[in-house]
Amino acid sequence: MLKTFKLKIFLTLFFVSSIALSTGFFIRHYLIEEINKYLEGKREDSVYILIGEIEKEFAKNLTFENIDRLWLADLEARLHIKFVLKDEDERTIYPIEKTDLSEFQNEYPLFYNRKQIGIIKIRFDKEERLEVLIDRSEKILISALFVSVIVIIILSISLSDKISKPIKELTKGAIEVSNGNLNIDINIKSNDEIGRLSKEFKEMIKKLKLLEDIRRRNVANLSHEIRTPLTVIKGNLMAILDGVIKNDDSTIKSLLEEVDKLERITEDIKTLADIDSSLLKLNLEDVNIKDLTLKLVNNITPLLLEKNLTINTEIEDLIIKADRQLYSQLLLNLLTNAIKASKEGDNIEIKIDSEKKELIIRDFGVGIDDKDINFIFERFYKKFKDGSGIGLSIVKDIAIAHNWNIKVNSRKNMGTEFIIKFKNS
Missing domain, CATH: 3.30.565.10 (Histidine kinase-like ATPase, C-terminal domain)
Structure with a gap:
């Protein structure tokens, strides 16, 4: 019973903790999704700003030949975007140094007066702070899972011992009472439901002792009441047989009174049995x-x-x-x-x-x-x-x-x- 009780407490605590941790993972996933959506929108805005700025700069000279590379670098730093600018002939305008284009997977056309004037390939910088946040939150939740399991095991053992001890004592007491032993002492001191149950159990034992004492005394009295008229009847009949007393009306009347007493007692007992039977139906x-x-x-x-x-x-x-x-x-x-x-x-x-x-x-x-x-x-x-x-x-x-x-x-x-x-x- 004790092992089952501990297992139930462990499973209950584990279930509650699992729900809490699952909720934590869900909230984490939801927040990361929302942050990514926000960043995605921010990046799109940055792309449109970049395209607009470059197309505006092209409109000044109608060529990319004299475009200010320092301005482009500043634009790149300001918008947190890495990009490669090519003219309509696929010549790289920016950056000057050789660049691995495989990293630039997003490509957007540039237009002037509805004519394509070039393309821009874009690579977004990694959001390092977001990556750190995701990594840390994952580590924290995994650590919390392990800590929760350890705490659950400790709590389940501690709580089950604390709760099962008085229950075990009450169970032992109930077995003793069912075996007819009313001389037991239940010593549980608490103000919770188990404490109140213990108090009621002790009151029940106290009442059972009193009722048992009453039953014994009254069964003895009932036996005495039956024995008394029987003794009188037997004594009178033996005296009649021995010729000590006469078998006259007075003696018969006395014997009938004793028979009436016996009849009342047996009728009471029969009534009790009949009532018990009637109560069932x-x-x-x-x-x-x-x-x-x-x-x-x-x-x-x-x-x-x-x-x-x-x-x-x-x-x-x-x-x-x-x-x-x-x-x-x-x-x-x-x-x-x-x-x-x-x-x-x-x-x-x-x-x-x-x-x-x-x-x-x-x-x-x-x-x-x-x-x-x-x-x-x-x-x-x-x-x-x-x-x-x-x-x-x-x-x-x-x-x-x-x-x-x-x-x-x-x-x-x-x-x-x-x-x-x-x-x-």
């Missing part, structure tokens, strides 16, 4: 939750009467995309939780806000401790002694499956408010 449809909510409130009236509770409703029509059965389960769990938390004679409020697309259930009961508030939606976490610790976890699972938001506000001995925000309605 949501039966979404347009549901007016006002009707479902009022129907469920009516169904739980006997539970309300047991504690002399009153439900105040402020329910508006609201149609959402939902699994009808799972919405009913969510609402039932929240109302059951509110009933358990409420004191004798309390009120429970239910509100459906069609504008905000929210369901709000508020009780004025015992409230939730600050230390418990972050764990109430976790499985096996029990807020009430007579619960199984799965009711609110089911609420959370249903909300997540529907892409709904769930929020809880609570104060000890002041009550609790659950808010479900329907995002897909």
Whole structure:
């Protein structure tokens, strides 16, 4: 993994540098082309000036015989042009010394009164400064290429080590966690994305430790709750067989109560399994939750009467995309939780806000401790002694499956408010 990571960084840096250098070569080529175009135009202007000056000088005497050679030399120096002047009979007028004509490849005719009076062969002086500029720029860019490659190699090694080290540590930690080892320490100190990822990873480990502790304790409690009625039932049955106690109505009633406890526990576990299965295949449809909510409130009236509770409703029509059965389960769990938390004679409020697309259930009961508030939606976490610790976890699972938001506000001995925000309605 590390070698691949280094290679990716190297290739990325090399690609960026290559683009930069290619841009440099392109700009260099473009500038040289523009300079050459400029010089070409300047040379053409010089040629026309030279031809014009020589034709004007010929017009004075109508011959090249007495033309001033020093003037021609000065003209040559001034225009930066080397030339050979010949008359109409191909006799060399200038320069006097013998010249290699093979170097003079550009030839122009000279005219006077529309009659050719001679020719001029031209050779331009080399632009030494331009040649030096081109040569130096090429050397600089080639040197920059080699330096860039060296710098890229050094940077790729340095950056890959710096970046891959915390990633390697996080990967190692993730493997340890996947193997069930939560006693690991991730020590990454940085303020970048990797640092934030490390912080979240450590928070996850911390929460996993707490959840594992909660799970162990509550599984033990659940086992105890199952074992207790079983022990009572077994003890009573053995006592009946031994003739220690009578098999009368009182004994049977006591045994039935213990069976009811077992039935509630097994029903809770079955409900949890059924919910998990249902969440995998949501039966979404347009549901007016006002009707479902009022129907469920009516169904739980006997539970309300047991504690002399009153439900105040402020329910508006609201149609959402939902699994009808799972919405009913969510609402039932929240109302059951509110009933358990409420004191004798309390009120429970239910509100459906069609504008905000929210369901709000508020009780004025015992409230939730600050230390418990972050764990109430976790499985096996029990807020009430007579619960199984799965009711609110089911609420959370249903909300997540529907892409709904769930929020809880609570104060000890002041009550609790659950808010479900329907995002897909």
